[in-house]
Amino acid sequence: MSFKFLEAFKFYRKKAVLHNLDPRTKLLLALVYTISSLLFTNIIPLLLLFLTLFPLILIGKLAKQWFKSIRGLSFLFILIVIFNTFFLSVSYSIAMIIRIVIMISSFSIFFLTVDPNELSLSLISMKVPFEFAFSFSLAFRFVPTISIEAQNIIDAQQSRGYELKKKGIVSQVKNLFPLLIPLIICSVKRAFNVAEALESRAFGSERQRTYYFTIKYTYKDWIMTFILLVILTLSIIAKIYFNYLPSWVSWGLPI
Amino acid sequence: MSESSPLIVINNITYAYPNGTQALKNVSLNINAGELIGIMGSNGAGKTTLIRTLNGLIQPQSGSIFINNENIQSKTIAEISKSVGIVFQNPEHQLFSNTVRDEIKFSLKNIFDKEELLETKIEDTLKMFHFEQFKEKAPLNLSGGQKKKLALASIVCRDPSILIFDEPTLGQDEKEIDFLIALLRKETQNNKTIIIVTHNIEFAYQYIPRVILMSKGRLLADGPTTKVLSNEQLIKKASLILPQLTQLKASLRAIGLEIPDALHTQEAVRDFLIKFFESRSHKGGLS
Ligand SMILES: Nc1ncnc2c1ncn2[C@@H]1O[C@H](COP(=O)(O)OP(=O)(O)OP(=O)(O)O)[C@@H](O)[C@H]1O
Ligand SMILES: [Mg+2]
Numbered sequence: 001m002s003f004k005f006l007e008a009f010k011f012y013r014k015k016a017v018l019h020n021l022d023p024r025t026k027l028l029l030a031l032v033y034t035i036s037s038l039l040f041t042n043i044i045p046l047l048l049l050f051l052t053l054f055p056l057i058l059i060g061k062l063a064k065q066w067f068k069s070i071r072g073l074s075f076l077f078i079l080i081v082i083f084n085t086f087f088l089s090v091s092y093s094i095a096m097i098i099r100i101v102i103m104i105s106s107f108s109i110f111f112l113t114v115d116p117n118e119l120s121l122s123l124i125s126m127k128v129p130f131e132f133a134f135s136f137s138l139a140f141r142f143v144p145t146i147s148i149e150a151q152n153i154i155d156a157q158q159s160r161g162y163e164l165k166k167k168g169i170v171s172q173v174k175n176l177f178p179l180l181i182p183l184i185i186c187s188v189k190r191a192f193n194v195a196e197a198l199e200s201r202a203f204g205s206e207r208q209r210t211y212y213f214t215i216k217y218t219y220k221d222w223i224m225t226f227i228l229l230v231i232l233t234l235s236i237i238a239k240i241y242f243n244y245l246p247s248w249v250s251w252g253l254p255i
Numbered sequence: 256m257s258e259s260s261p262l263i264v265i266n267n268i269t270y271a272y273p274n275g276t277q278a279l280k281n282v283s284l285n286i287n288a289g290e291l292i293g294i295m296g297s298n299g300a301g302k303t304t305l306i307r308t309l310n311g312l313i314q315p316q317s318g319s320i321f322i323n324n325e326n327i328q329s330k331t332i333a334e335i336s337k338s339v340g341i342v343f344q345n346p347e348h349q350l351f352s353n354t355v356r357d358e359i360k361f362s363l364k365n366i367f368d369k370e371e372l373l374e375t376k377i378e379d380t381l382k383m384f385h386f387e388q389f390k391e392k393a394p395l396n397l398s399g400g401q402k403k404k405l406a407l408a409s410i411v412c413r414d415p416s417i418l419i420f421d422e423p424t425l426g427q428d429e430k431e432i433d434f435l436i437a438l439l440r441k442e443t444q445n446n447k448t449i450i451i452v453t454h455n456i457e458f459a460y461q462y463i464p465r466v467i468l469m470s471k472g473r474l475l476a477d478g479p480t481t482k483v484l485s486n487e488q489l490i491k492k493a494s495l496i497l498p499q500l501t502q503l504k505a506s507l508r509a510i511g512l513e514i515p516d517a518l519h520t521q522e523a524v525r526d527f528l529i530k531f532f533e534s535r536s537h538k539g540g541l542s
Binding site: 149152153155156157158159160161162163177178181182185186189 | 307310312332333336337339340341342343345347348349350351361362365366395406409410413
């Protein structure tokens with residue numbers, strides 16, 4: 001249903017290589033792929049970039065969830081196609097879709113394989129103040145809760161005759177209100193409840209705090225970091241010398 | 256089909272959530288038209304999951320459900336929800352309008368397309384649920400109990416032949432519970448079939464004739480409420496507590512009072528005790 005793409009961000013504890021990497025490495029991964037994909041506007045280089053991402057999805061055992069998230073966002077692709085084909089060309093819209101897929105995939109690898117607790121630790125290790133790191137990981141932790149809540153709201157509305165699918169843009173937008181309003185209200189309420197619960201446990205009363213768990217950069221992380229930097233460097237070089245590359249790299253459809 | 260075939264036939268259904276939680280295991284159940292039936296069991300027993308299968312919100316992975324001799328798998332949720340109305344646990348999941356009146360209107364507008372009929376139906380509903388003074392109030396500013404009642408109203412007004420309530424007594428005061436009981440009476444008299452999920456054992460013992468007990472996705476028991484809820488082993492297994500009257504009878508028996516099993520109301524037990532003491536005092540007072 002309409003909230004299915006949230007599946008893309010649900011962390012499940014698994015024993016896979018990617019899950020064992022340091023969260024910082026995976027953040028780097030998301031950033032390297034996002035930056036690299038922004039460098040190109042042609043189909044071939046973007047496709048090559050995407051192909052390097054694919055083995056990661058497989059060794060991370062994420063194929064199923066990844067596919068779900070891509071399918072859930074397909075409405076976005078349709079929008080991209082419509083806009084770009086009108087104003088530019090078909091080749092360009094294909095390239096943009098691949099770009100979006102790369103960005104979503106790299107970030108969903110991050111969200112799918114990083115334990116919320118480790119996330120805040122890694123932010124702190126990057127000198128982010130604890131309060132911010134904590135709120136960020138808390139928000140992250142609530143994604144699955146919100147997706148279950150969204151499902152419950154859909155259920156409640158459907159059992160009083162609400163129809164999910166409507167014809168026409170205007171009625172489709174109007175049709176979102178019965179879902180979004182309860183969702184927002186419940187989320188805001190929960191935010192207040194969490195804040196009260198935190199305060200009643202003396203959150204933030206000590207300036208210096210210690211941590212029960214720690215994270216460590218291992219040799220696997222260094223290998224991965226090296227590969228990522230190579231990809232980034234290659235992308236930048238390819239971008240700078242793009243005009244000197246063989247012509248098939250800038251291949252596109254005639255329309 | 257034969258006249259005596261049950262209205263709802265649940266045939267050996269199994270359901271697991273996408274994350275692998277096995278919420279229903281081989282559940283079979285028949286419910287007749289006009290019945291008032293309770294579903295009880297501990298938290299996470301699968302009660303809410305079971306009722307969600309009844310209007311097609313989730314599809315069991317195996318087994319089948321027939322309502323009115325029709326397999327509901329072949330129907331859309333919108334179709335089923337015309338005859339099956341579910342009021343869920345949390346009213347905040349469905350209230351979104353600016354006023355109480357609009358909230359009711361939203362539930363009715365795709366049933367009645369004639370403006371006049373719609374208006375009368377809205378007014379009737381507001382009156383029936385005593386919402387007349389609040390009708391221009393925002394649903395979100397109502398009290399918890401009133402929100403719950405509004406959610407109830409927004410399903411009952413659609414007049415489905417099967418009504419399902421998830422935890423209707425939770426957080427309701429005596430007055431609202433009395434209102435609910437009156438509503439149940441009225442709807443069963445109109446030959447509505449009502450299914451109530453509840454943790455309120457005293458409520459079930461007094462007002463619901465038949466009850467099913469669930470535990471860990473399975474059906475533990477199905478039968479007359481007074482009988483099921485007096486069975487100590489079953490009750491323990493479903494992590495509930497015995498109704499007070501059953502507890503009282505047990506403790507009276509423990510001191511040697513032969514109290515018949517068939518007494519299921521306070522009055523019956525009281526009368527029995529009065530008679531017992533009277534016959535004792537005739538024989539020469541208490542020893
Ligand atoms: N959306 C969901 N995704 C995954 N698992 C779920 C979901 N909803 C419920 N469950 C699980 O399914 C099982 C049955 O849940 P269900 O909500 O049916 O219980 P219940 O009997 O209604 O409990 P309660 O009395 O607390 O309302 C539980 O183990 C629960 O954790
Ligand atoms: Mg429940």
